[in-house]
Amino acid sequence: MSEMVLDIARSLGLPAWKVENAIELLEDGKTIPFIARYRKEKTGELNEIQLRDIADTLEYMKKLQARKEEVLRLIEEKGKLTDELKTRIVEAGTLQVVEDLYLPYKSRKKTRADKAREKQLQPLADFLKTARKRDDDFIIGFVNAELEVSTVEGALEGARDILAEEFAQDIMIRERVRNELKTKGIIKSEKTDSEDERAVYRDYYDFSQPINRLAAHRVLALFRGEREEILKVHLELPFDILPSLKRLAGWTDSLTYYSELEEAAIDSFSRLLFPSIEREVRTQIREEAETRAIHVFARNLRDLFLQPPLGEKVVMGIDPGYRTGCKLAVIGRDGALLYHDVIFPTPPQNDYAGSAMKVVQATNLLGVELISIGNGTGSRETEQFVSRLIKEHRLAIKYMITTESGASVYSASKVAIEEFPDQDVTTRGAISIARRVQDPLAEYVKIPPEAIGVGMYQHDVNQSELKKALDREVESIVNMVGVNLNTASEHLLKYISGLGPKIAASIVKYRSENGPFRNRKDLMKVTGLGPKAFEQAAGFCRIINGDEPLDGTAVHPESYAIARELLDKIGVSSEKLFEKRLELPERLARIDVEEFSKEKNFNPITVREVIGMLKKPGLDPREELPQPLLRTDVLTMEDLASGMELEGTVRNVVDFGAFVDIGVKQDGLIHKSRMGNRVRDPLEVLSVGQIVKVKIIEVDLQRMRIGLELLA
Template sequence: MQLGHFIKSKTNLPIKGIENTIQLLNEDCTVPFISRYRKERTGNLDEVQIGDIVKYKAQFEELEKRKGSILKSLDEQGVLTDDLKLKITNTSDLTALEDVYLPYKKKRKTKAETALKIGLEPLSKIIMSQNATDIHSIAVKYLNDEVATAVDALEGARYIIAEWINERTDIRNNIRYQLEKFAAINTKVIKSKQEDEKAQKYRDYFEWSESLNRIPSHRLLAILRAEKEGVIRVKIEIDDDRAVTKVEERVIRSNNECSLQIKLAIQDSYKRLLFPALSNEILSLAKQKADEGSINVFAKNLKQLLLGAPLGEKTILAIDPGFRTGCKIVCLNAQGALVHNETIYPHAPKNDAIGAMKKINSLVAAYKIEAIAIGNGTASRETEQLIRKMRFNKDVEVFVVSEAGASIYSASKIARDEFPNYDVTVRGAVSIGRRLVDPLAELVKIDAKSIGVGQYQHDVDQTKLKTSLDTVVESCVNSVGVNINTASVPLLSYVSGIGQKLAENIVNYREEKGAFNSRNDIKKVTRLGNKAFEQSAGFLRIKNGENPLDNSAVHPESYTIVSKIAKDLKMSVSNLIGNKEVLQKIELQKYCTNPVGLPTLKDIVAELEKPGLDPRKKAKVFTFNQNIRSINDLHEGQLLPGIVNNITNFGCFVDIGIKESGLVHVSNLADKFVSDVGEIVSLHQQVIVKVLEVDVARKRIQLSMNHK
């Protein structure tokens, strides 16, 4: 099967679009570039569809690589026939390929191999022919120095038959079918762990049974984590008698002494070879499916977080709150640069609230502060209440900002390079302030796994998780666009075609030569060649540059089209930009060429209507219920404002302004059945929730959004 047809069989996308996308990928084009600027080539495929092509292209290449390895092994063994080669070449599934290879695969020493070496294969074939009537008499003929009795000979023959049965694809597939349909996953606590305090978080699974094909991904991952930590034992079970009977129906066609021997061999093969291998396989596949579900949830959450509402370029006073160590304060100018820092002690044990308020007032006035950002960690509510008591002589908006991952950033090399003369507490406060200004620009500096918006992220396949999250970050960065004259190295590194090294070169150039005045100046950056320019230019923005199009998503390769449109309308490009009335009357068909069609022209016009428009919403002030300070203040029936701070497959968690977030189970999200939590809520959504249950001892809060 060819690559294009393999991908079509998996995606059902048009073959022409698949093949053109593959060609673009082979030319080192990135997914954001292809989806945005090569719509005519792909047939207007979106990022998700192109991402699927990338995924299945990698799968196909892995399959082909494995085929090559197997063919080489078979050739070296001298067993590669034309039929076998054709069978392997035509296989389009990795599991099926391994089944074909299984009889020839080099194995560690087995009972069957020992039996073959002592000459018992002919006896095995006689038994499998199922024609012999006195098999014990026949077995006696195979006695030798290593086979003492007929019983030993028959046992050895059965080992060979057991392996033949294990290697039959039809039998393996039948047991796979039964495992897929009927397997149950059962758990049992290890007695020594039953009273272990650390194991109590898994007590729901001390004795558990559930259909494997119906178990939710979060529950399977929790069970497997408990097993890994030595708390429980996990078993996969099906109806063994039924499974063995199904094998017998495929193998036995007589009712004599041979069939009795085959029955024994089938039972041995099932118990020792087939079931252990295939039950592990089905559990592994279930784990992969659970991983995929968990990674998808993480990816969706991360995207919503990265595309969170920015406040924009404002002067910020950011506070990293604390009790004993005080509240770290930083002042940032409109470009996010640190201009002042110090520590105040408004809370216990010093309780200098009056001094703290005076200091904040003076800083707000001195640095013309427009907004205050308060981290949502320890002492956050107390600090917020303090700030809201204050009266400033100008409008100052107050925001509570998530601290998730801020400590990771503050101790990172990126933070040390940015602020070599400041300690981690100052860097953390800066991160809180900058997150308010532009969440995307700040959060890309942190390992996505540290942001804490997924489920069981440490239990899933780490390579797949990283690939998925990197793809999300790349997509978000390129969908928003990046100001090349202010962006950090981490932010620039996610721009299509750039990467870490070129990002460093761009910043070095900027520091040595000053700001970029045009997109053409980008070509002067060391080692930034034509390909990198082609892939990146449309996503890099230059404000107040020589060409107004440089601050838009119009690619430089399309500047001549815009100039022609402007010339035909007897207008300058500057006057054309933002002139919605004129732009909507353009006859786009007049400007279609072989490489440029209506999809690209429509994108150009849409961009000219609102050039460089940030697709994100603007940040809004939110206030928690000021009477709720701890879990002890909660009681059933309360209606409270909250912010969704995590989404999982089983519901969402809501921050109601205290240390513990509450869970809105999927069954309490709406007055209808909910199959996808993400269809009901989004990260950072402001909601009203009802308190259903409060478990102070376990620090668990059950909430509902279905309270109308």
């Protein structure tokens, strides 16, 4: 077993054999969703989170190893690689330690210390940091006009420059300052002379907080304010660390030339050491804040994508607006566009009668069952219009507010143009708002995940890391839900384990040329889809009413023999699988897994998994989640009062709380202090799309703010 495997196992607290097998599968190109679901035997049932941790740690270890090799080569090329230094670099456990060890050998602009060394003052610097008795004649010996050292003070100044650089590059000193700054340091900000027109950064004009208590959203806000030149931000230590650093370096007052050493240390700390460590720590806390922001974004995205589909309903989507009107689009149960138009129920036209006529006629003629209103500009006025006409015309329909996140990106995309070449961008936006109700996942996958605004400061974080994290999240979601092989778009199929954009396009092409797939084996007929891709994709692709009933379940073809034995054990044929679906959970629960596995020579882990899949044949896991909140009436902020209790939909969850749509123009905020006792992470309590009961704590009409409390 390799040292890297053991290191990863130790760092993650996992058995080494599980890590080794997981890495073997990852290195073989298997995706995390596939390994988590269909290779539990090999990994000892590691879940997706553990597998992601292994994959990320493996990537870091590889990067660390590559950097060690590069640093060793660079130092060796300079002829300065000693056995001791080589050992320290090889044994380094982090990239930071490697960079600290490499620091003295980095190619750089000539420093004051380099110039002093050229004047042959290194022996003097070595003398000053060790001498225990005076030797002025030795120091005078370094005065040399040819080397431009004309005075004793000039020689001492050069020696101090060398000492200052050595002090700043000492690995133990750097580590001490770094740790002290991170654990005990303070971040401060102040306003510059630049104008902050909307007072966006008002909270940070005179701000101070311990670094180790700084929330991620504050870090990102501070650094954004600094980039926009509204704020000056710096880190500082609230105590004098220099005495302990001098002791660490062995520079004590028992040394004869301690005053020279002290002067060098003061210069080193202010000019070299602290500015360098401050840059490092700033980078580190920014990266940690970005990692947190990406995590929040990915979690919210997951919850948004997993919103329960309302299924095959005729839906009217309304993309609200003012001057240019509200765009209507009615889609059929199959998602096809049936009708589109523009209405003007909002200011400045306020054409209630004409707008109502169009909506009512479309509703009655096309059998509209639900209205989906986008939550953008003009949303609440549009909601008031819809609520009024439902009452006045006694329409047997409800409406819901749907997030518009990414709708504008979709409507101008190549995907939307291919789907609706004859429609303009506004109509495509209304279509997207309607389709999100039928099947949120199928619609959202058409939009680049990073363009969907759920989270905090997504434009301030590393965009490649954000895209990587979100793509991984979408892959996990799509594979968890699975796809109907005969109806899934290529935008869904490309996320299925083992496929990708090219094979997804080939599947759609094969389907259009040959008709629907009759069984999973037909996948092997698709151009470019070989045995490896089939192995990973088959279990996530469902075929309903095909030649093989088990193809409609999450059971992988390689486990069909187990599935048939289990069904035989409970007296249900595979042909009756869906017909008897309500009876299956109770019958399968009676099986003694250990006894059955031993009798049939199957692995009990796989048997348990197959039983779980057979209990819910064809079930979309999203169907088990609470349905979206549908409304028939609307409130205004003026209707609200402290103490009122309402139901609402969580729209966004961030580190300091959650924003909830309670049916008025402005989303309310549940601060995390109002979520219950000692809530540190709102994501542990709430999720995007969740229906919650809240109590109104405060209504501020002037600032358009609503304070809420979460009710249990």
